[in-house]
Amino acid sequence: MKLPQTHADAAADFLKDTERSHWHDDTLWHVRSKRDASAEKIPEWEQLRTLASQIKNHVLSNLDTLLLQFEKNATANGIEVLWAKDAQEHNEHVLRILEENQVKQLVKSKSILTEECGLNHFLEDKGYEVVDTDLGERIIQFNKQVPSHIVMPAIHLKKKEIGDIFHKHLGTEEGADDPQYLTEAARQHLRQKFIQAHAAITGVNFGIAETGGFVVCTNEGNADMGTHLADIHIACMGIEKLVPRAADLGIFLRLLARSATGQSITNYNSHFHRPRKDKKMYLILVDNGRTKQLGREDFRNSLKCIRCGACMNTCPIYRRSSGFSYNSTVPGPIGSILSPGMDLKKYSTLPFASTLCGSCSDVCPVKINIHEQLYKWRQVITKDGPPQASKKWAMRFGGQVMSKPRLFDLMGKMARKSLSISPRGFVYNSFNAWGKHRELPEVPKESFKDWYKKNRNK
Numbered sequence: 001m002k003l004p005q006t007h008a009d010a011a012a013d014f015l016k017d018t019e020r021s022h023w024h025d026d027t028l029w030h031v032r033s034k035r036d037a038s039a040e041k042i043p044e045w046e047q048l049r050t051l052a053s054q055i056k057n058h059v060l061s062n063l064d065t066l067l068l069q070f071e072k073n074a075t076a077n078g079i080e081v082l083w084a085k086d087a088q089e090h091n092e093h094v095l096r097i098l099e100e101n102q103v104k105q106l107v108k109s110k111s112i113l114t115e116e117c118g119l120n121h122f123l124e125d126k127g128y129e130v131v132d133t134d135l136g137e138r139i140i141q142f143n144k145q146v147p148s149h150i151v152m153p154a155i156h157l158k159k160k161e162i163g164d165i166f167h168k169h170l171g172t173e174e175g176a177d178d179p180q181y182l183t184e185a186a187r188q189h190l191r192q193k194f195i196q197a198h199a200a201i202t203g204v205n206f207g208i209a210e211t212g213g214f215v216v217c218t219n220e221g222n223a224d225m226g227t228h229l230a231d232i233h234i235a236c237m238g239i240e241k242l243v244p245r246a247a248d249l250g251i252f253l254r255l256l257a258r259s260a261t262g263q264s265i266t267n268y269n270s271h272f273h274r275p276r277k278d279k280k281m282y283l284i285l286v287d288n289g290r291t292k293q294l295g296r297e298d299f300r301n302s303l304k305c306i307r308c309g310a311c312m313n314t315c316p317i318y319r320r321s322s323g324f325s326y327n328s329t330v331p332g333p334i335g336s337i338l339s340p341g342m343d344l345k346k347y348s349t350l351p352f353a354s355t356l357c358g359s360c361s362d363v364c365p366v367k368i369n370i371h372e373q374l375y376k377w378r379q380v381i382t383k384d385g386p387p388q389a390s391k392k393w394a395m396r397f398g399g400q401v402m403s404k405p406r407l408f409d410l411m412g413k414m415a416r417k418s419l420s421i422s423p424r425g426f427v428y429n430s431f432n433a434w435g436k437h438r439e440l441p442e443v444p445k446e447s448f449k450d451w452y453k454k455n456r457n458k
């Protein structure tokens, strides 16, 4: 699927289906409401957020030493630790491991990092069978799409559509859309894949520096099923996913599930420390632009993200325009501050896909100042980004008018006059994106300034 280039274009595509857009908005708002209800039950919620934010500050300030400590302990546990500077190196590590172990089929649990690295396509092009085992991921893999949400990858699809996809790929009854029936069909299908696979790939939610172990959180137990049945476990981890101590996990696990879906706890929080007897475990630590982001003072704390998705569920733009409109592995508000750091030109429209209402920052469990960073990126893009001549001229003109009171009054008069006599097409035309979905209020006969002069002494 060729994605449109700008956020506005892609959002316009999604908004053509008004019913889906409303339904998507309502569905995600429901998840946000569940998050609120769940958080409100914890009196110390705000302290947890503050603690998590401070721990992540510590991690980012000591990332070099903590990573080395983590590597040392993981290696001592019998895990083979590999480093990848970018997506290509990550994918090549995985390929080499599969080649060395003569594995052709593998199962994968949900990992945003492997999406970021384009691992599936890389391996499929080389003849490997990669099966995503998270139910939502498997649905979009069948449908040849990318995830539209980091926690609920198929949230853009309705039951009926999933029924059609399963009918086509799994041979379920035509028209069947009962979730239990469809889930059972997926279960039987995936069970076979789990049994056949010799390698399992997982992401990592938290790496623990003091133990060299790591934690993978899933609601379906698919990471556990894959890693327990396969001889080889390859865990792929962004270098920012560290916590210093095992004791820190309690804070993050309480925040993660509640922020993501409103659950008290994720169903499976699986701790991995070492390979089982006669099995192999690999851990790939991936940079892929993270150290660059760490060096950007205004944006470094975006690396605190624990990928709960709460900022997406609350964002009025994301809810209405869907994850596809961002054309980025991580969509929504956090994606809009991470992606420009990866490719400023490609993602230059994302920081503008926000009302700057601050709701994302309010719900973020690690207190990332997302809306402030969106605003900062806008300043960077306006200054250093690709030229947007129309915007630059409009801003220059606006600046001139607003800095000269007489000119401002004159322009106001002219605008009121011309708007009251102009044909409708003068304002509502294809050049005016603003007017496509909005109506101007009735044009007043006089300016507020004139009205105030006449009425201030009454």
Ligand code: SF4
Pocket (backbone or CB within 6 Å): 259, 304, 305, 306, 307, 308, 309, 310, 311, 312, 334, 360, 363, 364, 365, 366, 367, 368, 370
């Ligand atoms: S930025 Fe915060 S709210 Fe958004 S996904 Fe990351 S941790 Fe969750």
